[in-house]
Amino acid sequence: MSITQFTYSRIPAEAESLRDEVREFLQNNLGDYPTTARAQSWMGFDAAFSRKLGAQGWVGMALPEQYGGAAAGPFARYVIIEELLAAGAPVSAHWIADRQSGPLINRFGSEAQRERYLPPICRGESYFCIGMSEPNSGSDLASIKTSATRNDAGWLLNGQKVWTTNAQHAHFMIALVRTGEKQAARHEGMSQFIVDLRLPGITIRPIRDLAGGEHFNEVFFDNVQLDADALIGTEGKGWDQVTAELAFERSGPERFLSCIELLKTLISAVGRQPDALQSREIGRLSAKLLTLRNMSLSVTAQLAAGEHPAWAASCVKDLGNLFEQEIPEVAQLLLEAEPRQEGGSEHAQVLAYLTQMAPSFSLRGGTREILRGIIARGMGLR
C-alpha cells in the first residue's frame, strides 16, 4: 500500500453534466428548506424527499438496470451525492441503502435477494441500517457476540446491537453476527444477515444524543426466527464482506462535508471584506477542502476500476474528519458569535448544533485510531 495509489482523477464530462440538473431539482424541491435543518447533513430524515430522489433515478443509480438502477458509473453517483450533501439535503432515509446495502446485496446476494431488495431501494422506498457495534464490541468488532444458529426454519437470532443509526426508521438491518464458534483466526465464523426489522422478538430503542437528537439506537434480538435466505453472501465470510464495504463507506464526500453548512454561514457572517486572519483561515480551509475532494475522487476512480482501495479510503476519512471537526473551532476563532441553541442568528444556531455534533465525525464509521492502525498496517508496520 502506498501513497502512489492517489493519482489525480477528473470527473468525466458525462457525469459532470448531471450537476446542473441536481441543482435545479434541489432549487425546486428544497428551496425553502431552512439552513438549520440543512446543517444536519446526511442525518436529516425525509422519506418523501427520498422517494422523489428515487423517482429521479438518483437512488441506487449505480445498480444494474434490471433491478431499477441506472448502471451509472461511480462518478455520476459522486456528483449527485456531493451536490445533495453540499445543499444539506435530507438524505438520511435512503443513505445507507444507497451507499452500502444496495451495492453489498448486488455483489454478494443471490438472484432472489437482488430481485427482492434492490428495486424498492432504487425507488427510494426501502431503508437499511447496519448492525455492527455491540455493547462490548466497538472498535474491536471481531469480538461480537450476537449469534445466529441454524434451525429447521432457517436461523435463530439472539443478541444486541448498539449505536445503530436509523434503526428506528429502517425496514431492514444488515447485521454482522457470529455463526460459528470463535476460531483461532478471530475474523472467521462471522456472517451477514438481512434482518427484517418487523419480525417478532426485535426491540428497537432510540438513544438520545447529547444535543437531544435521536439518530442511533439499541436493537435487541430475542429468539428472532430468520428464514434461510436471510443469510447474505457466504456463511463464515462476513468479515471479508464487511471489509469490502469499507472503501465505499470511508472515502465519500460525507466524510468531509458534514460542516459545509457552517462553513457557508461563517463565510456569509464574515462578509465580503474579511480581515487578514479571516481570509487566511477561510482560504486555508478551502484549500484543504479542494485537496480532500481530489483525494476522494481518486478513490472513486480506483473503485470504478474495480480495485479495493480500503487503505486510501482510510486516509480520506481521517483527514476528512479532522477537517470537519476543525470548522467549528475556526468559526470561534474568526468571529465573536456565541453559539445559540435557540434564538440568535442562523450562523449562531448552526454553530451550536455542529459544535455538538463534531465529536461524532471521527467515531462513526471507524475511529481515528482504528483508521490510522489500518494505514500503518498497509505501510507494513504491523
Place this chain on the structure above:
Amino acid sequence: MRELFESTIERLLADLATPEYVLGCEGGEWPAELWAAVEASGFTLAAVPESLGGAEAGWADLYVLARAAGRFAAPIPLGEALLGNWLLGKAGLEPQTGILSFAAEADLSLRDGAVVGVLRDVPWGRHAQSLVAIADRNSATPSVVLLSTESAASQTLSLNVAGEPRDSLHFTGARVLACAPLPASLSVEVLQLGGALLRSAQIAGALHALLDMTSAYASERTQFGRPIGAFQAIQQQLAVFAEQAAAAGIAAEAAFAESDTLFATFTIAAAKVSTAEAASVGAGIAHSVHGAIGFTQEYSLHLLSRRLWAWRSEFGSASLWSQRIGQMVCGAGGEGYWALLTDHANQQLCTLERKSA
C-alpha cells in the same frame, strides 16, 4: 510522455544526485556534471513548442520532472529552466540552452531594449547564464524579458535554509537578450504562480522520499526488543505522515493537470497551501521518529527536511496563498461557495498587497 519522462529523470537523478553530491553542492557549489546530464537529456526544453525545437509537453506531463527534482533534492534549476523556457515559448521567443532561471520578484523597467531595476530571490541566480522575468509589471504593456546574468551591475548573494542560492541581481541599463509583450492570456503573476506550482511538486516528491525513508527506519531501528515501528505511538504518527504526503501529492498533481493550457490559479494556490502544511507536518514527524541520528549532518534526512522548510515558503507561503483564496471565497459569499469550489479550475484569485520582510 509522462512515463518516459519519469523513468528517465529518476534514473538520471538516482545515479548522479546522491546524498553526498547534493550535500557537496550546498552553499553554492555548481553541480556541472549533473546539469550537463540533465541538459543533454533535453529536459530543460520539454515545455518548448515543437516548432522551436522542444517536446511541447503540457504541465500534466511535466509534473513528474518537478516531483523527481524534489524527491532527489536535485541542486539544479531544472523546474526553473522548464518554466523559463515555457514562458519564452509562450511569448514567441527562442528557448535557451545553458543554465536558465527566472525571477518572480521583479521590479524592472524596460526602455529601448535596456532594463533598470532589480530581480529578487532568483534561484541559482549566481550560476545562471540567463534569466527570464517580466518587466513593467504595473504598466499596460508588461514584457517578457530575457537577461544575461553577466550584464547585471551587481549581485546580492543569499542562500535558503537548504543552502540553495537565492540571489538578487541589479541592472542599471543592461541590454536585454530578447523581449516580447507578455501574451494577453497570461497574468503578470505568471512566474509567481509557476514558481508556486514547481515548489508544490518538489515538496510532494521530497515528502514521498522522506516517508519511505522514515518508515524504513522505523522497521529497522530496534528498542525495547522490537522495531520502533511496532509501537502504536510510532505507527499513528507515520499514518498521519502518509495521509499528509498523499494529500500533498494529489494537490500538486491536480495543480499541474488543471494548468495544462492556462494556469489554474485557485488549484495552484490550494496546492501550495496543502503542500506547505504537509511539509511542516511531515518534516516534524520524520525528525521525531528518527531521533538524534536524524539531527546529524552525516545522516541524509536533513537534505529533505531542510528543503521542505525552504520550499514551503518560496513563491508565497501557505499564509499568503490562503489569504488570496479567502478573499476570493468571501467575495463570492456563503451562497456562492459550493459553486465556486466545483468550478475551481476556472476561478481567478484576487491580488494582494504583499508585505515584504
